[in-house]
Amino acid sequence: MRPDDPVLEARDVSRHYPVRHVGRRGVVHAVDDVSLALFRGRITAVVGESGSGKSTIARVLARLEPPTSGELRLDGEPVGKPRGQAFRKYLGQVQMIFQDPFASLNPIHTVEHHIARPLKLHGPPRSKAEVHAEVLALLERVSLTPAEQFARKRPHELSGGQRQRVSIARALAVRPEVLLADEPVSMLDVSIRLGVLNLLQRLGHDDGLALLYITHDIASARYFADSVQVMYAGRLVEGGPAEAVTQEPAHPYTRLLIDSAPDPDRRGVLDGGRAERLGEAPDLSDPPSGCRFHPRCPLAMPVCEEKAPPKFSVGGGAGEEHWAACWLHAPEEQQEQAQEQEAQDQHPMTTGRR
Numbered sequence: 001m002r003p004d005d006p007v008l009e010a011r012d013v014s015r016h017y018p019v020r021h022v023g024r025r026g027v028v029h030a031v032d033d034v035s036l037a038l039f040r041g042r043i044t045a046v047v048g049e050s051g052s053g054k055s056t057i058a059r060v061l062a063r064l065e066p067p068t069s070g071e072l073r074l075d076g077e078p079v080g081k082p083r084g085q086a087f088r089k090y091l092g093q094v095q096m097i098f099q100d101p102f103a104s105l106n107p108i109h110t111v112e113h114h115i116a117r118p119l120k121l122h123g124p125p126r127s128k129a130e131v132h133a134e135v136l137a138l139l140e141r142v143s144l145t146p147a148e149q150f151a152r153k154r155p156h157e158l159s160g161g162q163r164q165r166v167s168i169a170r171a172l173a174v175r176p177e178v179l180l181a182d183e184p185v186s187m188l189d190v191s192i193r194l195g196v197l198n199l200l201q202r203l204g205h206d207d208g209l210a211l212l213y214i215t216h217d218i219a220s221a222r223y224f225a226d227s228v229q230v231m232y233a234g235r236l237v238e239g240g241p242a243e244a245v246t247q248e249p250a251h252p253y254t255r256l257l258i259d260s261a262p263d264p265d266r267r268g269v270l271d272g273g274r275a276e277r278l279g280e281a282p283d284l285s286d287p288p289s290g291c292r293f294h295p296r297c298p299l300a301m302p303v304c305e306e307k308a309p310p311k312f313s314v315g316g317g318a319g320e321e322h323w324a325a326c327w328l329h330a331p332e333e334q335q336e337q338a339q340e341q342e343a344q345d346q347h348p349m350t351t352g353r354r
């Protein structure tokens with residue numbers, strides 16, 4: 001494997017949930033055909049509104065649940081069935097950090113207990129003193145110092161930010177290659193969010209972990225991530241270098257998301273209008289045909305309702321490509337072809353004879 005190959009990859013991953021809908025069986029298309037690659041030392045953000053499928057993607061990557069279709073690859077190798085030694089190894093290499101640091105720690109145990117447990121379960125045999133020394137080193141790595149003092153505390157003696165740092169130290173204990181952080185700061189006080197994000201950034205950039213950062217907040221993704229992937233109604237609609245996606249958004253949905261992001265300078269005006277601007281998210285048990293954004297898109301064309309757009313390149317240099325799954329960016333002849341095809345589909349008896 002070359003150093004710039006992806007560590008973890010999802011290829012055309014879908015995840016559907018069976019549901020009963022007005023007495024009929026159906027499925028919720030939580031995630032459809034998502035391809036995503038995570039690289040060593042890089043932070044990839046997946047951004048989208050509530051219900052767009054972000055957490056589902058994280059859960060599938062963490063193998064908390066299987067994909068309905070598609071493939072996961074770790075270090076270039078397709079992953080096997082979720083059992084046995086290979087599965088345990090995967091769970092050690094790919095660690096997840098959850099949104100709620102209050103729910104993820106057991107109130108009866110000390111910080112030391114929480115971090116020592118994965119060390120004992122996953123690592124090589126160590127003496128008690130060695131485990132203690134490693135716990136202290138991990139606490140220092142997440143800036144909980146003096147480490148001796150924090151090791152003895154219980155969760156209720158910690159702030160939300162400190163608890164999230166303990167969760168991160170616990171995840172690091174098994175020396176993972178990948179960290180999946182699902183809205184890791186959204187439940188924290190605004191004043192301490194930046195500190196936790198900076199810590200995650202250090203783990204990615206300085207320690208070489210591959211980091212997935214899931215967020216509904218595109219402004220934080222711009223600040224924090226190298227790559228931004230935008231999700232709408234279960235599909236990725238745009239992706240590329242964070243700067244390009246957030247400064248020159250190519251998909252109408254990304255533009256809407258940026259325009260609707262809270263802006264301190266526009267507070268008051270936006271607070272009332274934000275939800276209205278974003279509109280209703282579609283029902284994923286019966287997603288719209290073609291491009292799933294077309295019912296809300298101010299620039300929708302006839303083809304958008306008919307055909308799901310593939311990814312079109314919209315720029316990018318030697319590094320990561322900037323792409324958008326939007327017919328507006330199709331090369332002209334492809335747009336024409338798609339429209340002709342659509343006309344044929346609609347008038348099978350007349351078109352083609354003219």
Ligand SMILES: Nc1ncnc2c1ncn2[C@@H]1O[C@H](COP(=O)(O)OP(=O)(O)OP(=O)(O)O)[C@@H](O)[C@H]1O
Pocket residue numbers: 017018019028029030048049050051052053054055056057216284
């Ligand atoms: N176990 C489940 N059974 C049925 N539907 C589900 C299940 N889990 C998630 N969904 C649905 O799948 C869609 C995507 O959910 P998901 O939690 O991945 O979105 P999200 O973008 O992470 O949202 P949020 O930010 O609110 O957590 C939603 O419509 C949700 O209702």
